[in-house]
Amino acid sequence: MAQHTLDTIKRMEEQFVDRIAENMRTYGVSTTVGRVLGIIYMNRKPMTLEALSDETGMSKTRMSQVVREMLSLNVAHKVFEKGVRKDLYDVEKDYYQTFISIFVANWQAVIAKNRAVGKRIQNEVRRFMEGEADNLSADEMEQLNHLLKETEQWLHYYKWLDDLVDFFESGDVFHHVPKPD
Template identity: 55%
Template sequence: MEKEVLEELKQAESQISDRIADNMKTFGVSSTVGRLLGIIYLNRTPMTLDQLAEETGMSKTRMSQVMRQMMSLNIAEKEFVKGSRKEYYKVENDYIQTFISLFTTNWKEVVSKNSQLARRLKDKVLRLEEKHQDNFSPEAEKKIADLKEELEQWISYYDWIRRLVEFFESEDILKYVPPKKPSNDS
């Protein structure tokens, strides 16, 4: 009977891990990242690349690549285990912190790339205006004015996202949307 219970519990953990993997798509992150996040989280202790490779059936090289990606997303880190020369990895065990890390890491990159592009395009339009002063047709003048306005809106939009990211990173969001304590209902 205990064997059946343990098997059912293992299946439930597998479903949680699978759902975490599916949820990663929402953040633009591979399901492999989510799968490893779920495996390490449900293991409740740090794991080595060998353990992860065995658990997933993937190569140790692939596990190393995914762990580097997870560390760059701020959802995993190396942990020293006394008496072992192997590298162990642990994951953020707070779902809200994981969300904040994934949300902010991805959006910071989007903001950076788009803000740089907006600045380059704005400079390009200004150079065109300086180079061809007063030689524009009404149609070209309208296009320039429209593009400048669009770029200003774009810059404003990405500035808003940057400030939203800061709001999450500072955890001020938790003052306005506090997490509820888990109930102990069984």
């Protein structure tokens, strides 16, 4: 292949990697994770931390952190290749599954955190109301009861979000919004 053709292909692949990186930011994931994801896609085969470090110019320590994040998001996985002694990492090739994995990981964390906050506030309000019942005015009781209702709605909302996450994670979403052929 002529050098011009190779350069053109490389430039187009870099544009593709840049788009993946930008998309990851939209999904609430660092562009660094997106770049590494795109680089492995374009490599078309698993890569070592060393190869990824060379490709990105990042230290192996930083690359290890990025790969761990990708593993926790379920968009990368360690693979075995006979005769290769270093760890190899590959990425999910199905764009739909990549989106679902990121969506699920991000929202599960948000849901868990906000449910805990809602329950903590609810318990705090109830304890306060029980301990101070004799000292509270009608307006103060009304405010506290309103806060309890708000936290109840808050918890219902996060239950709904949890159900939505399950809808994606189970693949049921594709029965309602099918993948194109």
